[in-house]
Amino acid sequence: MTALDLVILALVALLITGALAAMLLRNLLGAAVATALVSLGVSVFFVILRAPDVALTEAAVGAGLSGLLLALAARRLGLWRIEVQQSEEERQC
Amino acid sequence: MLTRYGSLLFATGFAFLLFSLFIALPMGEPPTLAGQAILNEAANSVGAANIVTSVVLAYRGIDTLGELSILFAAATAVGLVLGGQARAPRPSKEDGAGGFILQTGVDLLFPLLLVVGFYIILHGHLTPGGGFQGGVVLAAALVLPVLARPEESPSPAALAWVEGLAGAAFIATGLAALAYDHAFLTPLLGAGQLGDLFSAGTLPLLYLAVGLKVGAELAKLLLRLAEEGPAA
Amino acid sequence: MSEFGLVALLVGALGLIAIGIAGLVLARNLFRLVLALAVAEAGANLLLVLAGFRQGASAPIIEGGSTLHQVAMVDPIPQAMVLTAIVIGVGVQALALALAVRAREAYGSLDMDQLRARMEADIIAAAGTAPTTSQEAPSGARPLPPPLPSPARIAAEEPSS
Amino acid sequence: MIALTVALPLLAAFLLPLLPALARQFLGPLVLLAVAAFGLCLAGNALDAPSVVAIGDFRPPLGIVFYADGVAGLFVFAIAVVTLLLWPCATPNGQPDPQITRKHSLTLLMAAASCALALSGDLFNIYVFYELAAVAGYGLAAGSRTPAAQVATFRFTLLGSLGSLLALIGITLIYFRAGSLNLAHLAELAPSTLHDPLGLAGFLLILLGFGVKSELFLVNSWAPEVYATAESRVSALLAGLISKLALLAVVRLLVLVFPVPEASQLLLVLGMLGILTGELAAYRARDFRRLLAWSSIGQLGAAFVAFAIPGPAGLMAGIAVALHHLMVKPALFLLAERWGGNLAQLAGAARNSPIAAALFVLFALSLIGVPPLPGFWAKYLLLSGLAGEPAGLWWLAGLVVLTTTVVEAVYLFRIIGTLYGHQQGSVMQSRTATTGSGIFALLLVGTALSAPLLAAPLQKMATQLADTDGYVAQVISATITAPQRSGTAP
Numbered sequence: 001m002t003a004l005d006l007v008i009l010a011l012v013a014l015l016i017t018g019a020l021a022a023m024l025l026r027n028l029l030g031a032a033v034a035t036a037l038v039s040l041g042v043s044v045f046f047v048i049l050r051a052p053d054v055a056l057t058e059a060a061v062g063a064g065l066s067g068l069l070l071a072l073a074a075r076r077l078g079l080w081r082i083e084v085q086q087s088e089e090e091r092q093c
Numbered sequence: 094m095l096t097r098y099g100s101l102l103f104a105t106g107f108a109f110l111l112f113s114l115f116i117a118l119p120m121g122e123p124p125t126l127a128g129q130a131i132l133n134e135a136a137n138s139v140g141a142a143n144i145v146t147s148v149v150l151a152y153r154g155i156d157t158l159g160e161l162s163i164l165f166a167a168a169t170a171v172g173l174v175l176g177g178q179a180r181a182p183r184p185s186k187e188d189g190a191g192g193f194i195l196q197t198g199v200d201l202l203f204p205l206l207l208v209v210g211f212y213i214i215l216h217g218h219l220t221p222g223g224g225f226q227g228g229v230v231l232a233a234a235l236v237l238p239v240l241a242r243p244e245e246s247p248s249p250a251a252l253a254w255v256e257g258l259a260g261a262a263f264i265a266t267g268l269a270a271l272a273y274d275h276a277f278l279t280p281l282l283g284a285g286q287l288g289d290l291f292s293a294g295t296l297p298l299l300y301l302a303v304g305l306k307v308g309a310e311l312a313k314l315l316l317r318l319a320e321e322g323p324a325a
Numbered sequence: 326m327s328e329f330g331l332v333a334l335l336v337g338a339l340g341l342i343a344i345g346i347a348g349l350v351l352a353r354n355l356f357r358l359v360l361a362l363a364v365a366e367a368g369a370n371l372l373l374v375l376a377g378f379r380q381g382a383s384a385p386i387i388e389g390g391s392t393l394h395q396v397a398m399v400d401p402i403p404q405a406m407v408l409t410a411i412v413i414g415v416g417v418q419a420l421a422l423a424l425a426v427r428a429r430e431a432y433g434s435l436d437m438d439q440l441r442a443r444m445e446a447d448i449i450a451a452a453g454t455a456p457t458t459s460q461e462a463p464s465g466a467r468p469l470p471p472p473l474p475s476p477a478r479i480a481a482e483e484p485s486s
Numbered sequence: 487m488i489a490l491t492v493a494l495p496l497l498a499a500f501l502l503p504l505l506p507a508l509a510r511q512f513l514g515p516l517v518l519l520a521v522a523a524f525g526l527c528l529a530g531n532a533l534d535a536p537s538v539v540a541i542g543d544f545r546p547p548l549g550i551v552f553y554a555d556g557v558a559g560l561f562v563f564a565i566a567v568v569t570l571l572l573w574p575c576a577t578p579n580g581q582p583d584p585q586i587t588r589k590h591s592l593t594l595l596m597a598a599a600s601c602a603l604a605l606s607g608d609l610f611n612i613y614v615f616y617e618l619a620a621v622a623g624y625g626l627a628a629g630s631r632t633p634a635a636q637v638a639t640f641r642f643t644l645l646g647s648l649g650s651l652l653a654l655i656g657i658t659l660i661y662f663r664a665g666s667l668n669l670a671h672l673a674e675l676a677p678s679t680l681h682d683p684l685g686l687a688g689f690l691l692i693l694l695g696f697g698v699k700s701e702l703f704l705v706n707s708w709a710p711e712v713y714a715t716a717e718s719r720v721s722a723l724l725a726g727l728i729s730k731l732a733l734l735a736v737v738r739l740l741v742l743v744f745p746v747p748e749a750s751q752l753l754l755v756l757g758m759l760g761i762l763t764g765e766l767a768a769y770r771a772r773d774f775r776r777l778l779a780w781s782s783i784g785q786l787g788a789a790f791v792a793f794a795i796p797g798p799a800g801l802m803a804g805i806a807v808a809l810h811h812l813m814v815k816p817a818l819f820l821l822a823e824r825w826g827g828n829l830a831q832l833a834g835a836a837r838n839s840p841i842a843a844a845l846f847v848l849f850a851l852s853l854i855g856v857p858p859l860p861g862f863w864a865k866y867l868l869l870s871g872l873a874g875e876p877a878g879l880w881w882l883a884g885l886v887v888l889t890t891t892v893v894e895a896v897y898l899f900r901i902i903g904t905l906y907g908h909q910q911g912s913v914m915q916s917r918t919a920t921t922g923s924g925i926f927a928l929l930l931v932g933t934a935l936s937a938p939l940l941a942a943p944l945q946k947m948a949t950q951l952a953d954t955d956g957y958v959a960q961v962i963s964a965t966i967t968a969p970q971r972s973g974t975a976p
Contacts, residue, residue, distance in 0.1 A: 002327060045374075054411075
């Protein structure tokens with residue numbers, strides 16, 4: 001087991017945690033941030049897998065742009081306000 | 094409740110099934126018949142140092158055309174769903190200006206982002222990056238000033254012209270090959286010297302079209318979602 | 326990278342796909358559904374790049390400007406495919422978000438079950454199969470109201486915000 | 487010329503928002519007419535020999551090829567004609583639609599994507615254009631701008647994206663195993679690499695993915711909701727056209743790469759379940775559009791069953807079923823645009839609109855399969871194909887088709903009874919819809935009259951579609967040099 005393997009293992013654990021957080025966090029804005037973090041983690045894997053083009057794209061599109069889209073949509077959906085969210089999150093998994 | 098556990102079981106089973114399938118594959122030693130053939134000849138026949146660019150724009154150019162069309166379709170569909178013409182976002186409640194520091198920062202960033210965006214696009218055939226990545230930077234450059242001065246958003250009509258003409262330019266470059274008795278989307282102008290800025294024939298031009306189209310498209314999407322909807 | 330690292334990457338990619346699909350099946354909040362799709366897509370992209378990876382190979386970019394200098398490179402085709410898939414994914418995501426925004430504005434909810442119930446009621450009302458439909462409203466006129474938001478829709482979104 | 491069928495509509499779609507208002511009206515239909523002409527040429531030429539073009543002049547396993555055989559040419563022609571007949575126009579209320587340019591753009595994108603689906607010979611290219619057709623479809627489905635349509639489209643989008651995700655995983659699996667994406671190259675590689683559980687799993691994933699649009703059992707729950715809420719023309723496009731093109735992509739994969747019994751039986755079982763669920767749900771439907779949606783699911787199930795039959799006989803039956811559905815279902819949706827949803831309110835409609843009622847009777851009879859009409863020939867080919875196979879699942883499928891024909895007859899005659907009944911209902915007027923479905927009726931009758939003449943070309947097309955060796959030879963010989971095989975799969 002090399003150092004790279006350890007890095008990969010740690011990142012995989014982080015990714016899975018991030019994905020679970022994106023699915024389970026009560027706060028939807030936090031969940032969106034977790035999703036962007038997952039994309040960022042995946043783009044690190046692309047660097048490790050010798051795919052710099054894909055890594056750049058995933059970081060720019062998957063993490064940056066899609067995160068921005070999610071944040072803007074969350075604002076229009078009124079998810080930035082806590083009280084609205086709680087009433088809507090009552091029966092959410 | 095039962096369906097919930099059933100679904101979880103299904104997802105776990107699906108993942109396990111995929112795992113048992115993929116673990117049987119030669120991890121790290123793929124067959125790559127077509128891929129290896131491209132690696133062997135791309136440098137000579139296309140002339141782009143970045144072979145992924147050769148694949149994206151030359152070997153699988155029509156995939157990229159389809160992808161641009163998908164982005165265009167998505168932007169059109171978002172316009173259709175959100176309705177009407179794009180309107181400028183209302184000045185925010187703290188009375189418009191996002192503060193002196195934000196405004197100055199954006200003023201400094203805007204030209205910088207433009208330069209970086211075009212650099213990434215035009216070096217797409219040499220280094221990692223290209224139309225998509227550069228296009229995202231361009232979109233960011235267009236959208237950032239809106240944060241500082243909500244009243245000065247780029248005109249939707251100008252964005253529509255850029256995206257329409259850039260898309261048409263991509264197809265026109267492809268059609269130009271027909272005039273020279275080549276198939277649709279054949280790269281023209283020769284391969285050039287590998288590693289030069291002016292190499293790989295029409296590929297940098299195609300990437301420029303891609304970058305402009307992606308930039309305009311994404312800026313449009315962001316601006317539409319940034320509008321203050323009645324519910325917000 | 327050892328065999329172990331590759332297997333760990335595979336587990337990571339499949340884990341993301343599984344979590345994303347489970348989220349797609351289980352979640353009921355529209356926003357959460359979009360997030361689940363994004364997570365699953367990230368996993369699928371990782372899987373695709375993994376399919377082109379070759380041990381000890383370099384990135385598919387020729388350095389030094391010489392074609393004679395041949396080193397083993399990873400497969401460029403899956404990388405080009407992933408580039409396409411990422412951009413497609415963000416387009417679909419924007420569309421889904423726009424639809425969610427409109428659904429929320431119209432029905433005042435983000436809960437898929439509630440929204441489906443409202444939609445079901447609307448379809449029945451539009452088709453005129455419900456006994457309450459009045460005679461003066463011709464059945465065919467209802468499914469396609471003029472594109473302007475009706476007062477009823479604006480009223481419906483008020484209580485939520 | 488082959489690539490133009492895709493490039494021209496795309497170009498027109500990009501430029502449409504920039505043109506002056508007058509040019510916007512005519513550009514789309516003109517381009518579609520040109521595509522229809524190209525399609526006829528392609529189909530005519532292909533009856534002699536299929537033509538191949540390597541996009542970008544790269545030899546096939548490296549680049550992407552478009553392969554135009556008879557079926558592809560026929561479908562390109564059908565795409566252009568059907569899209570032209572269903573071209574979005576002012577809302578039924580007669581008001582001009584401010585969003586019309588966007589709808590025109592999306593319709594053109596959808597037509598281009600459909601042509602590419604019919605022609606493409608590359609697995610990932612098929613995926614990309616399938617996605618394009620899908621995204622344009624989402625946009626159009628939400629185009630009626632009612633809240634119900636937006637909720638239905640959201641579910642459609644998510645289910646469609648889940649399907650695309652599965653298809654992408656399937657493509658990854660196949661690429662990882664075989665190392666190529668070109669269908670001809672895969673056909674050569676398949677016996678040694680893909681005819682095992684792994685390859686079949688890849689096929690199943692792609693089948694489920696593309697099955698979303700072709701209303702395959704398990705992944706069709708979007709159809710009744712979307713067809714009930716979208717504009718009728720859009721429902722007609724999705725049910726009539728896009729479903730067939732997704733089906734054609736699956737069939738090419740099945741014929742070229744997976745000609746194994748397991749794959750066929752998979753299609754057969756899913757198709758059978760589709761027929762059963764579709765027709766039984768249609769029997770219970772009280773809403774005209776949803777009835778059409780469920781019956782569409784049943785019809786496409788029949789097409790899946792037909793394509794599952796190995797050999798040219800099954801392909802011919804499949805093409806016949808698909809083409810018949812392509813003519814009848816859009817016409818019925820156009821009638822739904824005229825009549826609206828509620829079945830009970832159709833009472834006595836025959837007095838107000840005798841022509842539309844007569845057209846409905848014609849289409850219903852063809853759907854049931856009454857002899858001189860094309861529906862009869864489609865069902866006859868399907869049943870004789872099934873009978874030619876060994877007993878067991880195949881005969882069970884034949885039994886299912888026969889039984890559901892009775893169910894179909896019952897619910898369609900129930901509507902005819904209502905139409906010509908004595909009660910009085912209220913009925914909308916929409917002249918263009920009747921004209922459109924009248925043209926479909928003429929096509930249908932024309933097909934019925936020329937059935938003996940059409941049999942030979944159809945047979946030829948089916949043989950071409952089934953000819954794997956011919957496909958491979960044609961694609962590989964289109965290259966400048968023979969494809970280089972660097973090493974074999976370990």
